[in-house]
Structures are given as C-alpha cells and as structure tokens.
Amino acid sequence: MRLAENVAGTRKAATEILQLCFEAKDWKLLNEQILNLSKKRGQLKQAVQSMVQQAMQYIDQTPDIETKIELIKTLNNVSAGKIYVEIERARLTRRLAKIKEEQGQIAEAADLMQEVAVETFGAMAKTEKIAFILEQVRLCLDRQDYVRAQILSRKINPRVFDADTKKDKKKPKEGENIVEEAPADIPSLLELKRIYYELMIRYYSHNNEYLEICRSYKAIYDIPSVKETPEQWIPVLRKICWFLVLAPHDPMQSSLLNATLEDKNLSEIPDFKMLLKQVVTMEVIQWTALWNKYKDEFEKEKSLIGGSLGDKAGEDLKLRIIEHNILVVSKYYSRITLRRLAELLCLSIEEAEKYLSEMVVSKALIAKIDRPSGVVCFQIAKDSNEILNSWAVNLEKLLDLVEKSCHQIHKETMVHKAVLRS
Secondary structure: OOOOOOHHHHHHHHHHHHHHHHHOOOHHHHHHHHHHHHHOOOOOHHHHHHHHHHHHOOHHHOOOHHHHHHHHHHHHHHHOOOHHHHHHHHHHHHHHHHHHHHOOOHHHHHHHHHOOOHHHOOOOOHHHHHHHHHHHHHHHHHOOOHHHHHHHHOOOOHHHHHOOOOOOOOOOOOOOOOOOOOOOOOOOHHHHHHHHHHHHHHHHHHOOOHHHHHHHHHHHHOOHHHHHOHHHHHHHHHHHHHHHHHOOOOHHHHHHHHHHHOOHHHHHOHHHHHHHHHHHOOOOOOHHHHHHHHHHHHHHHHHOOOOOOOOOHHHHHHHHHHHHHHHHHHHHOOEEEHHHHHHHHOOOHHHHHHHHHHHHHOOOOOOEEEOOOOEEEOOOOOOHHHHHHHHHHHHHHHHHHHHHHHHHHHHHHHHHHHHHHO
16 A cells, blocks of 8 residues: 555555554554654655654653653654644653753753754644743753753744734635644743743843843733732832833833833732832932831732842842932032032942943943042033033024024014004
C-alpha cells in the first residue's frame, strides 16, 4: 500500500500496528515500530503524521516516567526536521521540558525549549505560539539568563494582545496553510497578556527599571477582567503609584503620572492620590514626614500581588524625593547658596552637592557650582548671539504692541469725530 501510494490504507496499517503494541503494553516494541515505520523507503507524510499523533495519545498512559521520556524522545527523533509534524514536535518538546523542570533540571528544560523556533510555524495557532514563547522566557528567567529572556520576549509584539478575538476568522485561500486550533489547555489571549506582563515585570525588576515595571502594571490594570473586581485592581493601582514615584523624572514618567491622577479609581485609595499630587505639585517635600506617613503602606506591599517593591526601593524613593526637591528649587531660584540648598533638602552640604552633581551629569538639570563662594547657579549661560536674538525678538514684540496701540487710538479718534459731526 505504501509503494502504491495508498494514503488511507498506509495510514490505517501504521496506526493499527501501534495500537496492537499499545494494547500488548510492549513499550519497547512500540518505540522500535515507530522508528522502523518512519524509516521505510518512500514512507508517506500522512502516515508519519498519523503515527506521531496516535503515539502522542499514549504518552499519558505510560506506566512510569522513564518509559514516558523514552517514548517522547523516540517521537522527537521521528519528527526532527519534518515540517509536516513540526507542531507535534513543539508539543512533545514542551512536555519533555515540563518533566525536566519537575525533576529540578531547569537549565536542561530551558535548553530544550530554545531548540524550537515556533515563530516560524505557519500552521500553529497564535495563542499556542505565544504560550510557547512565554514558557521559553519563564524558564530563562528561572535560570537567571536575563539576556536570552529579553531576546525571546522581543519575539512577541505587545500589540498582538489588543487584537479583537471576536472577529470572524477568514477562510484560508487555496494554497494557504490551514491554522490548527489551539489545544484546550492553552490560555486565552487576555490571560496570556497578563502572563506576558508578569514575566516582563520579573525581567525589569532585575535591573530596577521602575518606569518599565510601571508600564507593565498599567497594561495588566487595563485588562477588563482585572478592572471589574476591586480585589484585583486595587493592588495593581497601588503598584502603579509606587513605581511612578520611584521612576526617574522624564517626559514619559510625567505623562503617565498625570494620566494616573485623572483615573477615577484613584479616589478609592486617597493616600496614594495624595502621594502623586505631592510629586506633581512644585513644592518641597519633607522626606521624614513623607516616610513616616507611607512607611506602613510601603511595608504592606510585600503581602500584596507582585510582592515587595525591590531591595533598593527604599533608598531609591528617598533619592527621587531629593531629585524632586532640587527641581523645585531650580524652578524658584536662579542662584542659591549651597548652605541654603542643603537646608531646604534637609541634607548636609556634601550630600546636597553630590546629588546635585549627579542630576547635572544625567542631564536632568542645568546648574553650575561656584565652590569657593559656595553658590549654585541654575541659569543657562547664553552666548552673545543668543542674547542679541532675544533682544531682537523682544523689540519686535514691543513694536507690534505699539503699532496695535496706534491703530486702536486712531480707530477711537475716527469714531469720536463721526459722533461729533452727527
């Protein structure tokens, strides 16, 4: 039948052989038959595909873990390099990796998963692809391979989670690959979105990238299922507020801060609304008073979703408050003595100078320190061309105002003359 290219007959014969081996519980013979049948000269693709799919159903019914691993490895060998069973190979690899992980061999499990590049599989369902890549990322994070975790995470475009799943699926045109349905154990797109951002939070927490962590929590917060229940969104919104305050000052942080302040749900947690308002308001914040007020809330985060804010979070919070205060001072003063600056920041002169220097180096602020006289200048040094240009602009504005005033006076005079004549 194989040589006659009888697809249905060859498929039936191959699966029946495997069924007989399975019913006899002869696992060694089953492995041998799978290898022998796949290596037959001119073996049909459909027969090999049916054999692999049939044998995959037997994996859960194996008597022990060694037999299970042996069967998975046999099927992996058969499906290696064959495009028509690439999806089955990916699923088998995932199963084997799960067994390795349960045995505590996380590095081996991660290496196994990385062998398969599911993003190139045209026939695999989108959700199954995403779930597979997320599993690869998780295992890399578990083995603390952060560089590879980042590379793998970039294979997923976050926009894919915003796609409308309710839209009718288009029927494939002739010649196109037919996309398979995802297995029942694969989570939905919104569940995968949450898993993705939770993994990204783990990755960003490694380098204390507070703004990126905040954006990840914001994406979780925008999931409809999270927004519906206060038990879920309140801890997430608390985390958003904390990480916004912890993030260094830049345009992205500023826009996120203002957008969060406009959120109506923030009124449910008034302390955090007050905290964000303090950061937005251009006034000096007293660190000791702030810490005494929010210390309990800060410690409470450890018992909520996502755990503690990080080992350095306490130090970074103090640093952000100092940076905020320096920015406030630079808004109100063009020149100030270092002694007075240190008083306003509740720091020693050396510490005030150190933090100010760091902000100047990071280009968050423009300032110059005259150390002998102990004066800080926040003004930008202008060259002669800039000064002349500003004068020219000011003169132009002045002449415009004079011209408008003359026109108004002339208009009033004409109106007054017309009234007298009548």
